[in-house]
Amino acid sequence: AQSVTQLDSQVPVFEEAPVELRCNYSSSVSVYLFWYVQYPNQGLQLLLKYLSGSTLVKGINGFEAEFNKSQTSFHLRKPSVHISDTAEYFCAVTHSYTGNQFYFGTGTSLTVIP
Amino acid sequence: EAGVTQFPSHSVIEKGQTVTLRCDPISGHDNLYWYRRVMGKEIKFLLHFVKESKQDESGMPNNRFLAERTGGTYSTLKVQPAELEDSGVYFCASSGTRGYEQFFGPGTRLTVL
Numbered sequence: 001a002q003s004v005t006q007l008d009s010q011v012p013v014f015e016e017a018p019v020e021l022r023c024n025y026s027s028s029v030s031v032y033l034f035w036y037v038q039y040p041n042q043g044l045q046l047l048l049k050y051l052s053g054s055t056l057v058k059g060i061n062g063f064e065a066e067f068n069k070s071q072t073s074f075h076l077r078k079p080s081v082h083i084s085d086t087a088e089y090f091c092a093v094t095h096s097y098t099g100n101q102f103y104f105g106t107g108t109s110l111t112v113i114p
Numbered sequence: 115e116a117g118v119t120q121f122p123s124h125s126v127i128e129k130g131q132t133v134t135l136r137c138d139p140i141s142g143h144d145n146l147y148w149y150r151r152v153m154g155k156e157i158k159f160l161l162h163f164v165k166e167s168k169q170d171e172s173g174m175p176n177n178r179f180l181a182e183r184t185g186g187t188y189s190t191l192k193v194q195p196a197e198l199e200d201s202g203v204y205f206c207a208s209s210g211t212r213g214y215e216q217f218f219g220p221g222t223r224l225t226v227l
Contacts (some may be wrong), residue, residue, distance in 0.1 A: 107157075
């Protein structure tokens with residue numbers, strides 16, 4: 001079985017400051033990893049994904065994440081946040097062999113303070 | 115290209131009533147998924163269609179939930195009768211041949227009073 005833990009439910013950060021949103025997963029099999037973002041009143045939008053290869057993955061809007069297999073983590077980072085980054089962020093995993101059912105974390109609400 | 119659409123965006127019903135949610139996937143996507151997020155908790159998988167067939171319905175909470183996908187195009191999720199704990203946001207997603215590339219709709223927020 002797979003599970004995802006997002007340790008921080010709310011993260012306030014000042015504009016132009018760096019941010020890291022933490023994600024740890026548990027799985028007995030090989031997985032693919034994802035970060036999705038949900039802006040207010042919108043659907044889930046894919047930020048970035050790790051399938052294989054380089055452990056540092058770059059996504060849209062200046063976000064990046066690093067896959068750490070030994071620590072079973074996939075933390076999301078951005079060096080300088082903007083007001084428009086205020087949203088809820090979800091980490092998700094899926095089995096790399098079937099890639100169908102997604103397992104999500106509980107989400108992290110990022111609030112960027114002017 | 116149109117994305118995944120869901121209708122309605124919001125629904126408020128009384129306990130015991132019936133509600134039907136609709137999802138229109140991206141055109142040509144054979145795979146369609148339903149997920150649900152109960153307030154404050156994680157987004158949980160409900161079921162997966164391949165065309166009109168249910169591939170995996172292991173996440174369906176109980177027999178008050180009925181999902182259909184007649185003709186392999188749009189899908190409906192009916193809750194009958196609705197209970198208070200059914201409140202939450204219901205997301206639909208679709209994918210092509212690569213199941214890990216799922217595109218999500220905006221969700222339907224269901225409130226059961």
